[in-house]
Amino acid sequence: MTPEEFRKMGYQIIDWIADYRAKVDDYDVMSTIQPGDVRNKLPKSPPESRETFDSILSDLDDAIVPGITHWNHPSYFAYFPGNAVLSSILGDFLSSGIGGVGLNWQSMPALTEVEEVVTDWMRQMVGLSSEWDGVIQDTASTSSLIALLCAREYGSDYSQMNTGLQKSDSPLVVYSSIQSHSSVKKAALLAGFGLDHVRFIDTDENYALDVKKLESTIKADIENGLRPCAIIATTGTTSTTAIDPIADIATIAETYDMWLHVDAAMAGSAMILPECRWMWNGIEKADSIVINAHKWLGVVFDCSLYYTRKSEHLIRVMSTNPSYLQTAVDQETKSYRDWGIPLGRRFRSLKLWFLIREQGISGLQERIRRDMENAQWLFQQIEATPEWEVVAPVQLQTVCVRHIPDGVADDELDKHTLRWANVINSSGAAYLTPAILDGRWMVRISIGAENTTLDHVKALWSTMQDAVRSTDE
Amino acid sequence: MTPEEFRKMGYQIIDWIADYRAKVDDYDVMSTIQPGDVRNKLPKSPPESRETFDSILSDLDDAIVPGITHWNHPSYFAYFPGNAVLSSILGDFLSSGIGGVGLNWQSMPALTEVEEVVTDWMRQMVGLSSEWDGVIQDTASTSSLIALLCAREYGSDYSQMNTGLQKSDSPLVVYSSIQSHSSVKKAALLAGFGLDHVRFIDTDENYALDVKKLESTIKADIENGLRPCAIIATTGTTSTTAIDPIADIATIAETYDMWLHVDAAMAGSAMILPECRWMWNGIEKADSIVINAHKWLGVVFDCSLYYTRKSEHLIRVMSTNPSYLQTAVDQETKSYRDWGIPLGRRFRSLKLWFLIREQGISGLQERIRRDMENAQWLFQQIEATPEWEVVAPVQLQTVCVRHIPDGVADDELDKHTLRWANVINSSGAAYLTPAILDGRWMVRISIGAENTTLDHVKALWSTMQDAVRSTDE
Numbered sequence: 029m030t031p032e033e034f035r036k037m038g039y040q041i042i043d044w045i046a047d048y049r050a051k052v053d054d055y056d057v058m059s060t061i062q063p064g065d066v067r068n069k070l071p072k073s074p075p076e077s078r079e080t081f082d083s084i085l086s087d088l089d090d091a092i093v094p095g096i097t098h099w100n101h102p103s104y105f106a107y108f109p110g111n112a113v114l115s116s117i118l119g120d121f122l123s124s125g126i127g128g129v130g131l132n133w134q135s136m137p138a139l140t141e142v143e144e145v146v147t148d149w150m151r152q153m154v155g156l157s158s159e160w161d162g163v164i165q166d167t168a169s170t171s172s173l174i175a176l177l178c179a180r181e182y183g184s185d186y187s188q189m190n191t192g193l194q195k196s197d198s199p200l201v202v203y204s205s206i207q208s209h210s211s212v213k214k215a216a217l218l219a220g221f222g223l224d225h226v227r228f229i230d231t232d233e234n235y236a237l238d239v240k241k242l243e244s245t246i247k248a249d250i251e252n253g254l255r256p257c258a259i260i261a262t263t264g265t266t267s268t269t270a271i272d273p274i275a276d277i278a279t280i281a282e283t284y285d286m287w288l289h290v291d292a293a294m295a296g297s298a299m300i301l302p303e304c305r306w307m308w309n310g311i312e313k314a315d316s317i318v319i320n321a322h323k324w325l326g327v328v329f330d331c332s333l334y335y336t337r338k339s340e341h342l343i344r345v346m347s348t349n350p351s352y353l354q355t356a357v358d359q360e361t362k363s364y365r366d367w368g369i370p371l372g373r374r375f376r377s378l379k380l381w382f383l384i385r386e387q388g389i390s391g392l393q394e395r396i397r398r399d400m401e402n403a404q405w406l407f408q409q410i411e412a413t414p415e416w417e418v419v420a421p422v423q424l425q426t427v428c429v430r431h432i433p434d435g436v437a438d439d440e441l442d443k444h445t446l447r448w449a450n451v452i453n454s455s456g457a458a459y460l461t462p463a464i465l466d467g468r469w470m471v472r473i474s475i476g477a478e479n480t481t482l483d484h485v486k487a488l489w490s491t492m493q494d495a496v497r498s499t500d501e
Numbered sequence: 502m503t504p505e506e507f508r509k510m511g512y513q514i515i516d517w518i519a520d521y522r523a524k525v526d527d528y529d530v531m532s533t534i535q536p537g538d539v540r541n542k543l544p545k546s547p548p549e550s551r552e553t554f555d556s557i558l559s560d561l562d563d564a565i566v567p568g569i570t571h572w573n574h575p576s577y578f579a580y581f582p583g584n585a586v587l588s589s590i591l592g593d594f595l596s597s598g599i600g601g602v603g604l605n606w607q608s609m610p611a612l613t614e615v616e617e618v619v620t621d622w623m624r625q626m627v628g629l630s631s632e633w634d635g636v637i638q639d640t641a642s643t644s645s646l647i648a649l650l651c652a653r654e655y656g657s658d659y660s661q662m663n664t665g666l667q668k669s670d671s672p673l674v675v676y677s678s679i680q681s682h683s684s685v686k687k688a689a690l691l692a693g694f695g696l697d698h699v700r701f702i703d704t705d706e707n708y709a710l711d712v713k714k715l716e717s718t719i720k721a722d723i724e725n726g727l728r729p730c731a732i733i734a735t736t737g738t739t740s741t742t743a744i745d746p747i748a749d750i751a752t753i754a755e756t757y758d759m760w761l762h763v764d765a766a767m768a769g770s771a772m773i774l775p776e777c778r779w780m781w782n783g784i785e786k787a788d789s790i791v792i793n794a795h796k797w798l799g800v801v802f803d804c805s806l807y808y809t810r811k812s813e814h815l816i817r818v819m820s821t822n823p824s825y826l827q828t829a830v831d832q833e834t835k836s837y838r839d840w841g842i843p844l845g846r847r848f849r850s851l852k853l854w855f856l857i858r859e860q861g862i863s864g865l866q867e868r869i870r871r872d873m874e875n876a877q878w879l880f881q882q883i884e885a886t887p888e889w890e891v892v893a894p895v896q897l898q899t900v901c902v903r904h905i906p907d908g909v910a911d912d913e914l915d916k917h918t919l920r921w922a923n924v925i926n927s928s929g930a931a932y933l934t935p936a937i938l939d940g941r942w943m944v945r946i947s948i949g950a951e952n953t954t955l956d957h958v959k960a961l962w963s964t965m966q967d968a969v970r971s972t973d974e
Contacts, residue, residue, distance in 0.1 A: 029859060034587040035519035041591050042511035045598030050504035059610050063833045066614035074622035078861040081588075084854075088595070095611030099601030107608065107825070110845075112600025114507040115554075118514050122561070124593045125518030127585025128572030129795075129802045135580065137532050138568030141539035149547035166639060167843035177691055193666040193693040210821035211844055218650055218819075218842065220666040220693030266825055322602075322845075329602045329847055346691075348683035351937035352580070352739055352945065356923075360536045369691065369842075370640035371684055372583075372795075374802055381557075386502060388551040450829075464824035472825065 037081050044085070049100065049114065056456025057101045059094065066095040102479040103458040105488060108266075108294050109399075109425070109476035113326035119382030120328050123375035130373040132353050133361035140362050143377040149384060150333055153392075154299035154319065157312055161339040163367040164376045165332040168293035169211035171318035172260065174334060174342070174368060176202060176219040178316065179258035179287030181345050182338075193220045200257035201225045201249050205237035205272060207265040209291060225254065234421050235270035235465075237261060243280055250284075258287040263308045264295025267463045267472065268420035268428050271295075275310025288314045293332070295424055297325040298396055300389065307423070324399070324425070324476050325392065327380050334368070342367055399425040399476040402485045406473065409489050415496075419470050427473040428465065431496045438468075445469040448495040457491050510554050517558070522573060522587065529929025530574045532567065539568040575952040576931040578961060581739075581767050582872075582898070582949035586799035592855030593801050596848035603846040605826050606834035613835050616850040622857060623806055626865075627772035627792065630785055634812040636840040637849045639803040641766035642684035644791035645733065647807060647815070647841060649675060649692040651789065652731035652760030654818045655811075666693045673730035674698045674722050678710035678745060680738040682764060698727065707894050708743035708938075710734060716753050723757075731760040736781045737768025740936045740945065741893035741901050744768075748783025761787045766805070768897055770797040771869055773862065780896070797869060797898070797949050799860075800853050807841070815840055872898040872949040875958045879946065882962050888969075892943050900946040901938065904969045911941075918942040921968040930964050 029037075069091035099110040130139040147162025165171045180193070180200060193200070202216045206228040216226040227249070229242045246256045259281050261272040274290060281288040290311060296319025298304040311317065316336040322329040336342050347366035349358075365371045384392070407422040410429055420428040430445060449462050449471050462471050475485060502510075542564035572583040603612040620635025638644045653666070653673060666673070675689045679701040689699040700722070702715045719729045732754050734745040747763060754761040763784060769792025771777040784790065789809040795802040809815050820839035822831075838844045857865070880895040883902055893901040903918060922935050922944050935944050948958060 029587040031519040031523035031587070034522065034591070035515055037591055038515035038519065038594075039512055041594050041598070042508055042515060045595070046504040046508035046511065048598070049507065058607065061610055063606065063610070063830055064614070066611045067618055070615070070618045072618075072621075074626055074857050075861050076863055078864050079858045081859065084858050092611045092615065095609075095614060096599060097601065097607065097609050099609075107602075107604060110600065110602045112597065114502040114504070117597045117600070118507070118510055120597045121511070121514050121594055122518070124585065124590045124597075124801045125514070125521070126569060127583065127590070127801055128570065129580075129583045131580060133536065134531065134570065136568075136570050136572075137534055137536070138539045138565045141537070141568060142543070142565065145540055145543045145545075148545075153547055167845050169844045170842050173842060180693070193695070210823040210826070214819070214821045214842075218692075220653070222666070266823075328597050328600055329845060330843075346687070348687050350683040350739070351942075352934060353683070357536055369643050369646060369687075370803075371642045372640050372802060384547050385552045385557050386554065388548050390549055391551050461825060469824075 040085065052098050052101050055098050055101065057098050057103050057459035058106070058453045058456065059097045060454060060456065061094050066091055097459065100477060100479070101459070102477055102481065102484045103488060104477045104480070105473045105475060106459040106461040108474055109324045110322065110329060111324065111326035111476070111478045112328035113383055113387070113478055115386035116327045116379040116383040119379035123378045126375060130375065131365060131371060132355055132363045133357060134355040136375070139373065139375045139377070140364060142375070142381060143364060144362060146377045146381045146384070147333060150319070150321065150380070151335065153389060154296060155302065155305050156335060159312070159337045160335045162333055162335045163364055165334045165368050166330045167332050168209070168291060168318045168320050169214065170369065171332050171334045172211050172289065172291060173215040173218055175260070175287070175289035175316045175318070176215045176221070176258055178336070178338070178342055178345050179289070180219055180221070182287055182341060198253050198255050199225045201227060201254050202258045202260070203227045203229060203242060203245065203256070204260040205229050205231050205262065205265070207231050207235050207267060207270055208260055208262050209266050209293070212260050212291070231270065235265060235268045237272040237277065239273055239276045239280065242277065246280065246284055256284045256286050258289060260289045260291055263290055263292040264424055266294070267465055269295060269424040269426045270420065271307050271423060274308050274314065278310045278313035282313065287316070290314045290317045293318050293320040294323055296320065296333070297323060298400070298424055300393055301396060321380055324396065325383070326387070326478060327383050331376055331380055339367070395478070399480070402480070402482050403427055403475045405482060406475070406485050406489060419465055425474065425476045427475070428470050429473060430470045433496070442469045444499060445471060447499045448492070451495040451498055452491055458488050513558065525571050525574050528571050528574065530571050530576050530932035531579070531926045531929065532570045533927060533929065534567050539564055570932065573950060573952070574932070575950055575954065575957045576961060577950045577953070578946045578948060579932040579934040581947050582797045583795065583802060584797065584799035584949070584951045585801035586856055586860070586951055588859035589800045589852040589856040592852035596851045599848060603848065604838060604844060605828055605836045606830060607828040609848070612846065612848045612850070613837060615848070615854060616837060617835060619850045619854045619857070620806060623792070623794065623853070624808065626862060627769060628775070628778050629808060632785070632810045633808045635806055635808045636837055638805040638807045638841050640805050641682070641764060641791045641793050642687065643842065644805050644807045645684050645762065645764060646688040646691055648733070648760070648762035648789045648791070649688045649694070649731055651809070651811070651815055651818050652762070653692055653694070655760055655814060656758060671726050671728050672698045674700060674727045675731045675733070676700045676702060676715060676718065676729070677733040678702050678704050678735065678738070680704050680708050680740060680743055681733055681735050682739050682766070685733050685764070704743065708738060708741045710745040710750065712746055712749040712753065715750065719753065719757055729757045729759050731762060733762045733764055736763055736765040737897055739767070740938055742768060742897040742899045743893065744780045744896060747781050747787065751783045751786035755786065760789070763787045763790045766791050766793040767796055769793065769806070771873070771897055773866055774869060794853055797872070798856070798865065799951060800856050804849055804853055812840070868951070872953070875953070875955050876900055876948045878955060879948070879958050879962060892938055898948045900948070901943050902946060903943045906969070915942045917972060918944060920972045921965070924968040924971055925964055931961050
């Protein structure tokens with residue numbers, strides 16, 4: 029494909045995306061195809077000879093579009109806001125269009141330096157001190173794994189990098205709340221701690237980590253000859269956006285010489301609002317933080333910001349320096365390959381850079397405030413309505429809800445909950461995702477798609493009331 | 502940004518990329534800016550209010566373009582071909598433009614199913630049997646880490662997922678050649694094996710792993726109470742594209758019940774040529790393979806294909822199943838979140854799908870054959886020229902070379918090598934990267950940028966001869 033062919037077909041792709049985004053409201057939010065429907069429309073074998081661009085675009089419309097769940101639909105209330113603001117997409121286009129790979133500074137100097145600048149912009153935007161260094165990872169799962177790898181090697185004078193965890197007599201232990209994200213458990217397993225050495229601490233009535241239980245568990249472990257290693261606290265849990273008490277947890281981490289990682293994957297974006305920063309009070313005592321700019325903030329996936337106050341340690345854990353990657357300027361420049369797992373990296377800072385410049389801090393703040401207000405509106409309606417219950421504090425943009433018909437039996441309630449959520453999802457009118465809280469299903473309503481206005485939230489509330497009525501019949 | 506604004510600015514971005522790619526030959530291949538030059542041109546703080554698109558594009562030209570090293574330049578001979586074929590870029594644009602995130606099948610059914618189809622196309626293209634399942638990871642570094650995590654848990658009846666490596670009495674050991682990629686060592690450290698338990702086996706005169714030494718090392722370790730766990734063999738090493746003998750290594754892996762991972766990150770693309778498949782003879786006995794489609798094949802970074810014959814095991818090691826990710830169709834569908842480290846995923850299969858369809862198998866094969874022929878041409882010139890030496894077999898597209906002036910002292914040779922490479926790189930005429938082989942610097946000439954023709958290789962050879970003359974003066 030020549031640059032001139034690319035120009036022509038590129039316009040077609042731009043038109044396709046612009047048209048898609050302009051009419052995204054017309055689609056059912058959640059794809060309603062059956063498993064295999066996309067696969068069965070595509071050839072089982074690759075083409076021997078080149079195909080026309082038109083045939084590719086035609087398959088896109090016929091086979092792929094029906095299999096898209098529309099995260100940018102204004103009635104998307106599932107999982108988390110996975111916003112892909114159009115300006116960030118243009119930044120990402122440049123990353124792909126320039127091509128190439130960041131391996132060290134010399135292989136793409138601008139890639140390293142824009143990432144330095146833009147992660148520092150975000151540091152300032154969320155109110156962190158200049159002690160923090162940032163780097164872009166793919167996801168919070170990876171960021172949490174990196175945090176635990178750093179924790180594993182910290183305070184061991186790096187001897188474990190030689191002996192491995194295999195020779196340790198007193199195993200290292202990781203702590204988080206029962207409400208922490210599934211990736212915390214996964215990271216602990218992958219990092220080799222072993223499930224026997226991961227503690228999921230109970231939470232209080234607001235689903236925040238219970239600090240007293242944390243400390244008593246740590247003490248018991250020490251008495252049993254184990255070594256407390258890391259705490260993962262969460263600012264904005266996945267199920268209910270609960271807020272762990274960072275300051276108190278930091279005191280414990282300090283007392284027992286543990287690594288403190290803060291998972292602010294979702295709520296980190298809200299820290300650009302000064303009025304929200306109480307939520308991670310004490311954050312300056314943490315060792316690492318993850319904020320997913322690809323969620324609520326609006327950078328097209330993937331853009332997970334990992335901040336640490338111990339970047340030298342991170343580099344020591346992650347660094348490799350083979351001859352084929354050495355250059356004359358290595359001493360004066362950053363090599364982000366030593367800040368994470370992959371060697372090569374995309375020019376991901378461009379999409380964050382485009383977003384921040386096109387929206388400005390004030391534009392981003394405005395949108396996040398809007399979503400929090402809309403969540404409060406919905407909270408008030410639900411609280412005021414018989415048979416409906418908000419089951420967790422609404423501190424951010426997620427409203428967790430149950431509809432409890434009079435006299436419903438306990439074992440019927442779960443079925444009822446999943447049934448009305450499914451009525452809504454399969455209708456195409458909105459998309460929301462259930463989760464289990466206190467052993468029973470509830471429905472999470474995650475507000476914050478870029479184009480979700482109060483009207484969409486009002487429509488959802490009406491749809492919800494219709495849905496529970498329809499399941500009665 | 503509205504869809505209509507996006508359309509207008511999207512055209513501008515398309516034009517910018519088309520123009521850039523059309524005139525890429527005009528740039529110095531390697532950026533010659535100084536550390537800090539990009540950073541110093543950008544504001545230290547983010548903008549309070551929104552900025553115009555023109556101001557962003559203007560900074561792009563002024564601040565960023567000088568800091569780009571042009572991987573798509575036809576005289577790019579550094580590291581590896583990091584090709585970003587324009588059709589694959591259009592596929593990537595759609596991934597960004599559609600937005601959204603793959604979490605499970607339901608969250609984006611087409612994302613899962615196109616990835617199933619296209620990784621299977623590539624399986625067929627490289628001649629692997631239907632025993633293999635594929636998944637897209639970001640890089641080979643991550644793929645190798647995943648392989649070692651699988652190896653670590655394999656054959657342990659998963660007990661280590663509970664106890665962790667910390668309680669093991671007889672440590673697990675990983676083996677690869679001294680020529681294996683730095684990411685192998687990094688992966689072994691991150692997976693918690695510990696450097697004491699990683700063996701770098703000597704190579705033969707062709708820089709391929711010495712199988713006898715591998716087996717004697719394994720035997721010695723067993724005698725010392727250690728447990729051989731995994732072998733990482735390489736098809737096409739980074740320094741010299743050496744070819745480890747997979748069939749013999751597989752026999753050893755089988756004998757000692759070890760996991761065999763094959764790093765074909767670079768050379769895997771050449772397996773679409775039937776005449777190259779002798780290079781990984783025995784591959785069907787491996788447990789996992791990585792092929793970076795974002796290298797020679799031409800998919801814009803990142804697209805690392807991980808194949809395994811033990812996908813059920815991979816899923817068991819990687820899986821998490823929190824309530825908020827459960828759906829009614831989980832039993833009938835793939836959840837790629839359980840095939841790697843990140844939970845969320847981009848729609849990366851689109852860029853591979855676009856590339857294969859736009860080029861066809863025959864188009865891709867033609868380009869790879871061209872590059873191998875060009876490498877043979879250069880090899881012949883160098884071999885026929887006094888004072889020049891090709892220092893490793895040229896089996897793919899990389900030519901490793903030293904210029905050895907008559908009577909040069911050993912300690913002077915390294916300086917001479919780095920000097921003439923630097924003369925070329927800083928001239929902007931071409932970009933090639935040195936590496937250490939047998940304790941001494943040599944220069945790798947990695948042929949295979951998409952637009953590199955024989956004429957560009959001829960020009961390089963002439964530039965090389967000029968460069969060594971200029972350093973004499």
